[in-house]
Amino acid sequence: MMRLSGKDLRCVRGGREVFAGLGFAAPSGEALAITGPNGSGKTSLLRVIAGLLVPSEGSITLDGGEAELTVAEQAHYLGHRDALKPGLSVLENLSFWRDFLGGEADDVGQCLTSVSLDHATHLPAAYLSAGQRRRLSIARLLVVRRPVWLLDEPTSALDTKGQDVFVGLMRDHLTRGGIVIAATHTPLGIDATEMRMRAAP
């Protein structure tokens, strides 16, 4: 049983306080939806959890995870940017992340099939549409197992079918005991605890 929690988090960016005194908790098998107006600090919070921003106060702990790994090392981060190289093919992009991220890995071809990109394996990523690029990023979440998924507007650019597929994938992840934390404006499609961020002063 894992539990990801943050306590008294305070984040300052560019001299402006984005949020302060923020706490959250997400036990395994549950999803946390971070909502709020633009500029309220949803992305900042995700990046703080991912270890990409250093909070000026507070701490983040993952109870029940692997003790010698940091939270970031046990998390997947799906940000606005797709982390794809246009010159490499779909297969090469995904294989790279599987080899580089390491840990428990799945078959690349099977992951591409689950996001219905199996017909485009040898296409350079430069020729993918925005929705297909997103699908390929989502395949990264599947190819290497990480207990925590940090998702920033995960369904943007996805068509309705793609959104349904993604909802299914999140559900599978939760039933396996994973944790999902998603910043979103649209309903996630799964049962999620909502955490509303207030607009920054």
Next chain:
Amino acid sequence: MTALSALIRRDIRIALRVGGGALIGVLFFLTVTVLMPFAVGPDLALLTRLGPAILWLGALLASLLTLDRLFMADHEDGSLDLIVMSRTPLELACAAKALAHWLAAGLPLIVATPVLGLLLNLDGTATLAVALTLLAGTPALTFTGMIGAALAVTLHRGGLLLAVLVLPLSIPVLIFGVAASQAAITGPLSFGTPFSILCALSLVSFVVGPFAAAASLRHGLD
């Protein structure tokens, strides 16, 4: 280990594909060296004397030319976030990226040196000496340049800043690289002394470069 070799293979593959940076450096090196005899004039003795310095300057500028993309490209598409988050220590990932950059952009310069030496009226020994000093010295340029690339990563149009930051660090490499080549051609110094210092500079940069670059990447992310 798989992670690092995957990173090296990916970076080399991107550099060699169309639009990658590997050939740009060599083409620039070629242009500078080919133009130099036209600028200096057909004085063969003068060309021989200037040859090592011209080749070294060309190689230095060519390796700076593509260095600003070292982290910038990964930062722009979000890959850098995932590299920072990964289980691979950032210092090792930086070293792997620099190694891949050197293999794709630095090594071709050394391979091109014998051909370009002909244009500067360098004989076999001189060309070999220059190629050898480049082989020992260009890693230092890449690994110190990496620090500048990491500092400039969050800045738009950081290329010029990179040059300003990195050039002072590369002056010792240039001095001892040219000194070793000249020593091999004309003497009176022995080749070994400046060459050992050149190797030492490279070894120092292998240690300092990855740590400094990783520190500035961690600090600079937003």
